[in-house]
Amino acid sequence: MSTEERVKKLKEEGNNLFAQKQYVTAAEKYTEALQLGGDNAVLYSNRAACRLKMKTYLDAESDATKANPFHSVYFQKALRQPYRSIPSWKKALDKLPKEGLTPAQRNQREDEYEKGLTLAESALNELRTSGGSHLIHAPSNQRDLPWFCAQRMIPDLMEQRNYTSSVKFNAWALANAYTEFTEGIRQLSLATTQGQLRFQSTSALMLISNAILTDHRVFHINGPEFLQKYNQQVLGEAQFFKAWTHEGPDIIKQKVLERLEEEGWHTTSPALTTTIRAWIMQGFYQGGLYQNHVAEVEFLGRTIEIIKWGRERFEDIRKEYRGVMFEETFLRGVIAKVDDATLEATLREANEVIAGVNAATIPPRDSNPAFVSAYYYKPKGQALSLKAMYYRVQANRMKAQNGSLSSSVMDKYFSASRYYLEAADCYAEDDENHAVFLNAGLEMMWSCKTSIRNQLAVMERIRLAIPKMKKIWGQSSFAKQGGDIIFKRGQDMEGIMREGLNKRQYQLDELVVIDAQR
Numbered sequence: 398m399s400t401e402e403r404v405k406k407l408k409e410e411g412n413n414l415f416a417q418k419q420y421v422t423a424a425e426k427y428t429e430a431l432q433l434g435g436d437n438a439v440l441y442s443n444r445a446a447c448r449l450k451m452k453t454y455l456d457a458e459s460d461a462t463k464a465n466p467f468h469s470v471y472f473q474k475a476l477r478q479p480y481r482s483i484p485s486w487k488k489a490l491d492k493l494p495k496e497g498l499t500p501a502q503r504n505q506r507e508d509e510y511e512k513g514l515t516l517a518e519s520a521l522n523e524l525r526t527s528g529g530s531h532l533i534h535a536p537s538n539q540r541d542l543p544w545f546c547a548q549r550m551i552p553d554l555m556e557q558r559n560y561t562s563s564v565k566f567n568a569w570a571l572a573n574a575y576t577e578f579t580e581g582i583r584q585l586s587l588a589t590t591q592g593q594l595r596f597q598s599t600s601a602l603m604l605i606s607n608a609i610l611t612d613h614r615v616f617h618i619n620g621p622e623f624l625q626k627y628n629q630q631v632l633g634e635a636q637f638f639k640a641w642t643h644e645g646p647d648i649i650k651q652k653v654l655e656r657l658e659e660e661g662w663h664t665t666s667p668a669l670t671t672t673i674r675a676w677i678m679q680g681f682y683q684g685g686l687y688q689n690h691v692a693e694v695e696f697l698g699r700t701i702e703i704i705k706w707g708r709e710r711f712e713d714i715r716k717e718y719r720g721v722m723f724e725e726t727f728l729r730g731v732i733a734k735v736d737d738a739t740l741e742a743t744l745r746e747a748n749e750v751i752a753g754v755n756a757a758t759i760p761p762r763d764s765n766p767a768f769v770s771a772y773y774y775k776p777k778g779q780a781l782s783l784k785a786m787y788y789r790v791q792a793n794r795m796k797a798q799n800g801s802l803s804s805s806v807m808d809k810y811f812s813a814s815r816y817y818l819e820a821a822d823c824y825a826e827d828d829e830n831h832a833v834f835l836n837a838g839l840e841m842m843w844s845c846k847t848s849i850r851n852q853l854a855v856m857e858r859i860r861l862a863i864p865k866m867k868k869i870w871g872q873s874s875f876a877k878q879g880g881d882i883i884f885k886r887g888q889d890m891e892g893i894m895r896e897g898l899n900k901r902q903y904q905l906d907e908l909v910v911i912d913a914q915r
Contacts, residue, residue, distance in 0.1 A: 407426045407429050408430050410426045411423045411424075411427045415443070431444070490506065490511070493506055543614065543872065544571055544572065544575035546868060546869040547568040547569075547572040548575065570770035573611060574607075574608045577605070578616065581601045581602075581604030582623075584598040584600065588630060597634075599634055599637050599638070601630050609678065609681050610730040610731070611770075614873065624682075627678075638670075639668050649669070653665060662719060666719060670721075673703060676697070679696045680697035701731055725757070743787065747783040747784050748780075748784070750776050760773075770825075774823045778820045778834070781819045782816070784812075785815075785820060785841070786813075788810070788813040789813040791809050792807075807845040807846060810841045810842075811841070811847075813837075813841040814842045817837040818834070818838040821858075826865050829873060832863055836884055839887050843910065848905065849894055853894060853895070856887055856891040
């Protein structure tokens with residue numbers, strides 16, 4: 398059988414499998430046909446259809462673009478990123494004749510291309526004017542911003558050689574993250590363009606993504622040009638390192654192996670690192686700035702997939718060759734960024750992070766306090782909070798179905814409370830997450846028959862933590878959005894309980910339920 402006949406046979410087998418909704422196997426058939434030399438638009442288009450059904454949108458978009466650049470419009474819609482289709486709509490309009498259009502071409506221009514471009518540009522304008530959970534505007538007194546508060550603590554901490562105090566541990570990580578973030582932003586600002594030549598650093602993406610992995614709360618935008626400068630920077634680094642800018646995980650795995658064989662680690666590692674860090678930042682922007690959690694999960698999920706693949710495939714390769722991207726600490730930092738959009742998957746990832754930290758030999762805090770916080774304690778705290786969120790959602794659903802607080806519902810709330818309190822213990826007492834997770838644990842206690850004694854103990858911890866938290870986080874996004882309000886109910890309830898104990902209306906070990914609409 399000739400190669401052409403084998404390609405045709407594989408294509409027919411793929412078509413039959415697609416018709417039977419066996420999308421994974423069908424995609425494998427199309428891949429095999431492409432590897433035999435059947436490099437044509439139909440095979441790429443067919444494989445893109447499979448990957449769209451499989452919800453591997455980045456791979457699908459890559460295939461669709463190879464089949465026909467205009468087709469990528471539909472995958473940008475699937476990722477809820479219609480603004481990315483602007484170049485495709487413009488290209489489609491440019492291909493139409495400038496004069497003497499047929500009625501069909503005129504309808505196509507007006508009803509499809511121009512309308513599509515208008516919608517895409519509207520989406521872009523909406524994103525430019527929208528704000529998200531990671532956007533912070535500087536107050537009149539910038540000295541009150543959390544990272545400046547943390548930096549002011551560092552000289553005293555260094556003089557005292559205070560690396561291990563849980564109260565000050567937060568300051569080290571936050572100050573370190575801010576230092577890397579500001580250096581990355583400084584490098585963005587130094588980039589210049591002369592004609593068709595661009596002069597820029599090749600480490601800004603590494604610095605900014607390191608800052609986000611260390612503590613994403615340092616991220617802030619002080620000017621409207623930031624995203625444009627950032628996108629130009631990433632494009633420049635991608636071109637310099639020959640990174641993969643449009644491909645998805647499946648294609649990248651193949652390309653990595655090919656480049657390793659041809660060029661070795663000295664070019665493959667920086668190319669893959671740039672790709673991964675760009676994905677991390679894209680996921681961060683989509684989830685935080687644009688509230689686009691479909692794209693956030695897509696980018697971070699694909700990042701995790703590549704890292705896990707590389708850790709297994711290149712297990713015996715030394716770190717100095719393969720790079721930090723395949724280290725467990727790096728993986729842990731990325732997993733900690735995954736949103737709760739996929740609940741069950743999040744629970745599995747959370748358990749993986751917790752097990753990894755528990756099994757690891759955690760370095761002494763004085764060895765590198767920022768690193769130890771960012772890649773051991775903080776990931777575990779975030780993972781525990783995700784576990785708590787999982788049980789809280791389960792309890793809320795069961796309660797809605799049953800219409801009452803049954804014993805099984807209260808068991809779920811009890812688990813949620815336990816994990817929120819454990820999460821709080823992973824953060825320094827002056828970190829706002831410490832107080833927030835304590836408060837979340839307290840709220841769960843109110844729905845699972847907990848003793849007044851235990852509730853008062855948590856209330857006291859929250860009350861003592863708030864002034865410590867405000868030394869750094871008094872001007873955080875959380876505080877500006879009314880964060881203090883979430884603590885008020887607990888403070889009010891503490892007063893009611895203590896007054897009731899003084900009047901002998903309650904007993905310390907009395908089990909109480911304070912149910913409320915969630």
